[in-house]
Amino acid sequence: MISVTLTAKAVRRSLLVVAATSVVTTGLFSSLAFAADEQKVERIEVTGSRIQRQDMETASPVTIISAEAIRAEGFTSVDQLLQAQTSMAGAALGSSSNNGSDGVAQVDLRGMGSQRTLVLLNGRRMVNSGSGADSSVDLNSIPVAMISRVEILKDGASAVYGSDAIAGVVNIITKKDFDGFQLDLNGSTSSENDGETGEISGLYGFNTNGGNYTFGAAYSKRESVIQSDRSWTEPGYSSFIPTGSLDGMVQNDAGEWVDRTTGYDYTTSSYYQTPNERYSLFANMVQELDNNLVLTADALYTKRKSNQQLAPQPASVMLDVCDTDTDSSCVTLTDAMTDGGIAADDTGRVEYRRRITDAGPRIYSQDTDTYRISAGLAGELDINTGMNWDINYTYGKNKADSSIDNSINATLLSESVYANQDAWFSGDSLTDAIVNDISYTDNSNGGNELNVVSAGLNGELFDVSAGAVAFAIGAEYRYESGYYNPDEITIAGDSTAAQQDATSGNYDVFSVFEEVSVPFTEKLTGEFALRYDDYSTFGKASTWKVGLTYEATDDLMLRAVAATGFRAPSISELFGGDSGSYDYLTDPWGNEQDPQILVRYTSDEDLEAEESDSYTAGLVYSPSYVDGLSLTLDYWRFKVKNAITYLDVQAGLDACYADASDSACETFNIGSNGDLSDLTSTLTNVGSQDTSGIDFNLAYHFAALSLDWKINNDTTYLLNFEQEGIDYTNMIDGNFGAYAEVRNNFNIQAGQDSWNIIYSNRYIGQMEDLSTGDDVDAILYHNLAGTYYVTDMITLSAGVKNITDEEPSSVSNGSDGGTVPEVYDTIGRQYYGGVTVKF
Numbered sequence: 001m002i003s004v005t006l007t008a009k010a011v012r013r014s015l016l017v018v019a020a021t022s023v024v025t026t027g028l029f030s031s032l033a034f035a036a037d038e039q040k041v042e043r044i045e046v047t048g049s050r051i052q053r054q055d056m057e058t059a060s061p062v063t064i065i066s067a068e069a070i071r072a073e074g075f076t077s078v079d080q081l082l083q084a085q086t087s088m089a090g091a092a093l094g095s096s097s098n099n100g101s102d103g104v105a106q107v108d109l110r111g112m113g114s115q116r117t118l119v120l121l122n123g124r125r126m127v128n129s130g131s132g133a134d135s136s137v138d139l140n141s142i143p144v145a146m147i148s149r150v151e152i153l154k155d156g157a158s159a160v161y162g163s164d165a166i167a168g169v170v171n172i173i174t175k176k177d178f179d180g181f182q183l184d185l186n187g188s189t190s191s192e193n194d195g196e197t198g199e200i201s202g203l204y205g206f207n208t209n210g211g212n213y214t215f216g217a218a219y220s221k222r223e224s225v226i227q228s229d230r231s232w233t234e235p236g237y238s239s240f241i242p243t244g245s246l247d248g249m250v251q252n253d254a255g256e257w258v259d260r261t262t263g264y265d266y267t268t269s270s271y272y273q274t275p276n277e278r279y280s281l282f283a284n285m286v287q288e289l290d291n292n293l294v295l296t297a298d299a300l301y302t303k304r305k306s307n308q309q310l311a312p313q314p315a316s317v318m319l320d321v322c323d324t325d326t327d328s329s330c331v332t333l334t335d336a337m338t339d340g341g342i343a344a345d346d347t348g349r350v351e352y353r354r355r356i357t358d359a360g361p362r363i364y365s366q367d368t369d370t371y372r373i374s375a376g377l378a379g380e381l382d383i384n385t386g387m388n389w390d391i392n393y394t395y396g397k398n399k400a401d402s403s404i405d406n407s408i409n410a411t412l413l414s415e416s417v418y419a420n421q422d423a424w425f426s427g428d429s430l431t432d433a434i435v436n437d438i439s440y441t442d443n444s445n446g447g448n449e450l451n452v453v454s455a456g457l458n459g460e461l462f463d464v465s466a467g468a469v470a471f472a473i474g475a476e477y478r479y480e481s482g483y484y485n486p487d488e489i490t491i492a493g494d495s496t497a498a499q500q501d502a503t504s505g506n507y508d509v510f511s512v513f514e515e516v517s518v519p520f521t522e523k524l525t526g527e528f529a530l531r532y533d534d535y536s537t538f539g540k541a542s543t544w545k546v547g548l549t550y551e552a553t554d555d556l557m558l559r560a561v562a563a564t565g566f567r568a569p570s571i572s573e574l575f576g577g578d579s580g581s582y583d584y585l586t587d588p589w590g591n592e593q594d595p596q597i598l599v600r601y602t603s604d605e606d607l608e609a610e611e612s613d614s615y616t617a618g619l620v621y622s623p624s625y626v627d628g629l630s631l632t633l634d635y636w637r638f639k640v641k642n643a644i645t646y647l648d649v650q651a652g653l654d655a656c657y658a659d660a661s662d663s664a665c666e667t668f669n670i671g672s673n674g675d676l677s678d679l680t681s682t683l684t685n686v687g688s689q690d691t692s693g694i695d696f697n698l699a700y701h702f703a704a705l706s707l708d709w710k711i712n713n714d715t716t717y718l719l720n721f722e723q724e725g726i727d728y729t730n731m732i733d734g735n736f737g738a739y740a741e742v743r744n745n746f747n748i749q750a751g752q753d754s755w756n757i758i759y760s761n762r763y764i765g766q767m768e769d770l771s772t773g774d775d776v777d778a779i780l781y782h783n784l785a786g787t788y789y790v791t792d793m794i795t796l797s798a799g800v801k802n803i804t805d806e807e808p809s810s811v812s813n814g815s816d817g818g819t820v821p822e823v824y825d826t827i828g829r830q831y832y833g834g835v836t837v838k839f
Helices: 008-021 067-073 078-083 335-339 410-419 421-425 432-438 571-575 649-658 663-667
Strands: 003-005 040-042 062-066 117-121 147-153 168-174 180-190 197-208 211-222 249-251 257-259 271-273 276-288 294-310 314-320 349-355 362-381 387-408 439-464 467-485 503-519 524-535 540-551 556-567 579-584 596-602 610-621 629-646 680-704 707-723 731-733 742-752 755-764 767-769 779-789 794-801 830-838
Touching: 062 067, 067 147, 067 779, 067 794, 078 147, 257 335, 314 410, 410 421, 410 432, 432 439, 439 503, 467 571, 503 571, 524 556, 649 663
Parallel strands: 117 168, 596 680, 731 767
Antiparallel strands: 003 040, 062 147, 147 168, 180 197, 180 830, 197 211, 211 276, 249 257, 276 294, 294 362, 314 349, 362 387, 387 439, 439 467, 467 503, 503 524, 524 540, 540 556, 556 610, 579 596, 610 629, 629 680, 680 707, 707 742, 742 755, 755 779, 779 794, 794 830
């Protein structure tokens, strides 16, 4: 690779940019070092650009989190460390997501949706993963043990990487060039003695003549936390009760049918933290060959076994009432029932509801395998000052087997009620024979596959008065496929869970791209990128990016980027089978007995690509008169049009209720008088997003009182977040998550050569409850961590999260437990520790 000699001015320039990009949430800075002495430095590729350069300078803001920072904070999964960043919003699925998560963990930059954040592994695409036909990467497939650093590009990057990079890019860099052996043991528990986590990992590497080979293995396990085991959890209330109800009525001790006045507490079965077990193997290699060729490869395999648990199945069936024309497969209404007001509806039926506690809780299980291998060959061309070329191939595959124990067959349940009316309506426990007859294990399977071939060339084109004009060009072919096969009972609509159809599809895309970096003057540099993609589904897309950096002084750099972007519709959006979901909604007519209402979601093969515009502008200030201090300030804005989205069902309900002639009634299939039996939401390209805000970072490294000090503060101030014309700025809701105006992370570290202590806090500002308009309290989490280097071989670490055991803020329409677990800490105080041994 091309090497250059750093001058003193280049060192100062690089330090300025490192101050801008090497932000680490614990105050532990990435191990990037520059010496004032003349030395050879390799060019590197920075997330957000394919042009190799001698420093970290780009016009786009990049946050870097080191492996040391990850360990110091006690993070045991990638999603935890990412969701703690102030640049995240919404409600990305993770360890605290129990209902509907399928055990996956995702990242959601700016709250624009996980499908609009591109996840890379070592600069190359990662296969989408989960339960099948997924549109995002499951971060559980990437073990923390293999991470060297995480780079977060907070800028649109479709012109560089293609689809999905609308909100930004998360590039996970794995450990490589390792020599020796390292063993890590880590664990944690809550102050309530539950929710334990444990991890053991090993890393082995060795050098060869011109190469390095690094291998690793990791095993981790996470235990559950039951919602009712937290004192602040309000008991749940569901109209589906273990004794059953007929048209909302139950039998009292006198045998009379009266209005139901009790509910079922589902928090005794549901999780705040879902259990998870992972096995991972990974490897990296780099080997110099003859003729200046370099062979690189990395491989990853992860098996995830995960569980979620919900209350026993709530079953609702419409039963035919016997009359003069029907005397079989029907129920007979007794005098006591009719005296209580139970009567057949216009269709001759009554509704029977029951929580099937006799079968036990619904246990969702996933067994997923994710494979990824990537290999590349790189070399030099003796052209001009030298050019670098590379050819790469990446293959990824994910497959999943999922099951739901104690599922209920609605068809068999109805038949059982007809055959055993007294047993079902008595309110007594069901016999084992009845339970065995109606219950079953729901089995489904799915998967995803990725193939990418790419080739690139980069180097210097020619010199201008201010320096060399650098470039990168390349081409890429990508093929993706996915499938999901629900259980046959679910497909047939015989389950008490929502009906769902199978999904299967594929697409391919051919792309060409180019970048140019032009030093207009010694102070002003322009960066330009252009990309063309041709999809087999919707057609063609062209995107561009223009960035400027201006070094106003040796202390101050100004930067700005304008870019366009796009997101291609995913396989599940194009070819997904119809599916149902019980969403938390408010029925304005008051007909529904439960806040969870069935919504049918449909896909569309004719979807077009989303389009976006993004803008960032900011400054980096590293004053020479305050050694070790750096400040960054960036304004950002993202606008998405033709967004692929399901329209806001709650907004549709409210609009239809306000005006029965409103188009929302037809759009959402709302019947007369608020009949929600066919409530439907279809994917469309009519969605939009418009969000903007300001990011601020302060980093200060200094020595005082015989200690080394590091202070770091990250602030994100949300100016605006609108989706489909609805303003969610500073709002929180169980369906959409949180869009706090203010998020802040602060930490301070003090230490010496053999030890350090870190205090950190995380602030989420006050918000407004979207459903009620009430204030939702701000919250401040305090954390403490310490590291002790016993010898060069042994390192000990320990810490406490949420020292003051803060309770999550209450949200009326929360996704679980009366709050939003993806936003607030529902586990409480946690203690963690670890030991690292190196040989």
